[in-house]
Amino acid sequence: xxxxxxxxxxxxxxxxxxxxxxxxxxxxxxxxxxxxxxxxxxxxx
Numbered sequence: 001x002x003x004x005x006x007x008x009x010x011x012x013x014x015x016x017x018x019x020x021x022x023x024x025x026x027x028x029x030x031x032x033x034x035x036x037x038x039x040x041x042x043x044x045x
């Protein structure tokens with residue numbers, strides 16, 4: 001996964017697994033710099 005931000009590109013490895021461990025998912029969210037609420041079920045609409 002790549003995210004372009006202010007002239008920089010952040011690359012985050014995302015495993016191609018059907019199920020991700022919670023630690024792996026939290027690491028992806030943390031590295032993305034996006035708010036956790038975007039990934040919470042409660043935040044889904």
